[in-house]
Amino acid sequence: GNTEFFSSVHQMSKLVQLESVLLQQMQKYIKINENKLDFLKDRLAMLERDNREALEEGLNYFDSPLNKYYLTKRLTVDWARIENIMQHESGKKTLNRIAKYESTNHYPENSELDGAIAGFLRIQEVYRLKTADMAQGILDGVKYNISLDARLCLDIAKYAAKENNMRFTHSWALEALKRLQDPAEVSNNPTAVLAEKLEVAEILELLATSKKNLGDLKGANQTYAELVQLRPDIENYTREYLVFLKENVHKEYVSVDLSDEHEPLPADLHSTDQFTRYKHTCNGLLKQSPSEERELRCGYLTETDPFLLLAPLKAEELNHHPLLVLYHDVLSDAEIEIMKGLSDNRIVRATVAGINGSVVSELRTSQFVFMPRTAHKLLEAIDVRAEQMTDLNMEYSEDHQFQNYGIGGHYGQHYDWFQSEDLLISSREMGNRIATVLFYLTDVEQGGGTAFPFLKRLLMPKKGDAAFWYNLHADGVGDLRNLHGGCPIIVGSKWVLNRWIRENIQSDRRPCELWPDSCRDCA
Numbered sequence: 315g316n317t318e319f320f321s322s323v324h325q326m327s328k329l330v331q332l333e334s335v336l337l338q339q340m341q342k343y344i345k346i347n348e349n350k351l352d353f354l355k356d357r358l359a360m361l362e363r364d365n366r367e368a369l370e371e372g373l374n375y376f377d378s379p380l381n382k383y384y385l386t387k388r389l390t391v392d393w394a395r396i397e398n399i400m401q402h403e404s405g406k407k408t409l410n411r412i413a414k415y416e417s418t419n420h421y422p423e424n425s426e427l428d429g430a431i432a433g434f435l436r437i438q439e440v441y442r443l444k445t446a447d448m449a450q451g452i453l454d455g456v457k458y459n460i461s462l463d464a465r466l467c468l469d470i471a472k473y474a475a476k477e478n479n480m481r482f483t484h485s486w487a488l489e490a491l492k493r494l495q496d497p498a499e500v501s502n503n504p505t506a507v508l509a510e511k512l513e514v515a516e517i518l519e520l521l522a523t524s525k526k527n528l529g530d531l532k533g534a535n536q537t538y539a540e541l542v543q544l545r546p547d548i549e550n551y552t553r554e555y556l557v558f559l560k561e562n563v564h565k566e567y568v569s570v571d572l573s574d575e576h577e578p579l580p581a582d583l584h585s586t587d588q589f590t591r592y593k594h595t596c597n598g599l600l601k602q603s604p605s606e607e608r609e610l611r612c613g614y615l616t617e618t619d620p621f622l623l624l625a626p627l628k629a630e631e632l633n634h635h636p637l638l639v640l641y642h643d644v645l646s647d648a649e650i651e652i653m654k655g656l657s658d659n660r661i662v663r664a665t666v667a668g669i670n671g672s673v674v675s676e677l678r679t680s681q682f683v684f685m686p687r688t689a690h691k692l693l694e695a696i697d698v699r700a701e702q703m704t705d706l707n708m709e710y711s712e713d714h715q716f717q718n719y720g721i722g723g724h725y726g727q728h729y730d731w732f733q734s735e736d737l738l739i740s741s742r743e744m745g746n747r748i749a750t751v752l753f754y755l756t757d758v759e760q761g762g763g764t765a766f767p768f769l770k771r772l773l774m775p776k777k778g779d780a781a782f783w784y785n786l787h788a789d790g791v792g793d794l795r796n797l798h799g800g801c802p803i804i805v806g807s808k809w810v811l812n813r814w815i816r817e818n819i820q821s822d823r824r825p826c827e828l829w830p831d832s833c834r835d836c837a
């Protein structure tokens with residue numbers, strides 16, 4: 315099927331139901347076959363006894379006409395019945411039922427494993443987690459009741475190698491080897507023993523390749539030597555080793571410490587490339603200094619609507635230029651339940667806008683659905699609230715976009731405003747996205763903040779809160795400082811609601827000015 319699971323925790327939770335149905339069927343299948351085998355075992359015992367007796371007595375056995383009759387009966391009627399039973403495909407009904415589940419439900423495909431591993435490595439990279447910790451189920455300091463076996467560690471190493479991430483290839487291969495050589499692990503998992511020899515060779519090859527690529531020539535040489543000694547029969551390994559020796563014949567075999575699976579932290583986080591800045595905004599290393607924060611205001615917003623004098627909005631200013639505001643407690647739990655009910659069975663894999671239409675991308679691993687505000691009166695009420703929060707006219711806003719993230723789910727840094735004229739085409743008359751209101755419909759246990767690397771701000775999702783920012787300068791030009799993204803989620807199912815407000819009806823609200831673009835920090 316084309317339903318994808320790993321990109322939405324909500325979707326994945328449906329799989330648990332499917333799995334329990336399958337397990338029930340499996341139980342039935344075993345029971346039916348057990349009955350059949352028990353019956354056959356009984357018969358076998360009886361027939362063996364008769365047969366033994368006949369063997370022992372030799373020709374005397376046939377003195378009795380009754381025995382002649384019994385032997386004949388055993389080999390005709392009895393045997394036919396037994397053969398019939400043995401041939402009977404017990405549990406066929408159950409198998410058919412399972413096949414029917416498979417054709418009427420969506421199953422994850424093998425390729426989903428790659429998506430899940432990609433999410434796992436994304437978490438590791440962004441939050442700088444140790445491989446040894448993750449393999450034991452320790453995620454950002456919290457211990458979970460899972461640990462990864464050698465096979466999975468090897469799969470992760472292979473994936474990292476495919477992505478050319480040599481540091482992770484090295485650390486995960488090492489972890490796989492450690493597990494394979496641990497006697498406790500091996501006795502726990504007898505199938506691992508069968509495959510052990512091959513896997514050790516596979517792991518050594520990954521280790522040698524990654525050491526070579528990371529400049530650890532001494533280590534690579536040792537590992538290659540070990541590999542060809544373990545599997546002299548595999549020509550490929552010998553060939554690889556020879557290539558290595560030839561390539562490095564004039565070089566000194568230096569040794570490099572690879573115990574840290576992460577790139578060293580740059581001395582100055584501010585002046586790094588965009589992605590590095592983004593990662594360190596997500597993990598909290600890059601943030602506003604106390605003096606930068608001093609100017610910001612916090613308080614109750616009452617200016618925009620007389621009603622708010624009675625029920626003021628709790629606003630926290632997170633950045634002044636450009637404006638980024640976090641509103642607290644703007645949605646109730648009951649409202650959120652209604653919204654999730656409206657959207658949860660309709661979400662599909664998220665896409666990003668491209669010149670040739672919308673495409674699925676690793677940049678955005680989540681699932682979403684657009685709902686028109688006419689779908690429920692609550693959505694209209696939300697817009698009234700958004701209008702109070704932003705003082706913008708909501709009439710030209712897009713449909714409500716609900717979004718749920720998956721394993722390591724994220725939305726890489728991006729602008730909400732359309733950078734290309736072409737992308738505006740579908741709704742040019744509405745103009746570009748002047749502002750965004752991002753509602754948080756859940757807390758997230760670990761990770762999953764919204765990061766603004768240029769503003770050095772990380773907003774942690776809190777159920778019922780909403781963020782508001784302008785995407786455009788007052789003169790309508792896209793504001794480069796509002797680059798942002800949804801950081802990878804470590805643990806939790808994150809739901810958000812996007813309101814994208816368009817510019818072409820706002821002239822009375824936010825008069826067009828020619829503000830200078832004070833974008834010193836922008837790349």
Ligand SMILES: O=C(O)CCC(=O)C(=O)O
Pocket residue numbers: 717725730752762763764765798799800801810812
């Ligand atoms: O999920 C988040 O925190 C950010 C989402 C976002 O930026 C978007 O959907 O445009």
Ligand SMILES: [Fe+2]
Pocket residue numbers: 728729730798
């Ligand atoms: Fe966004």
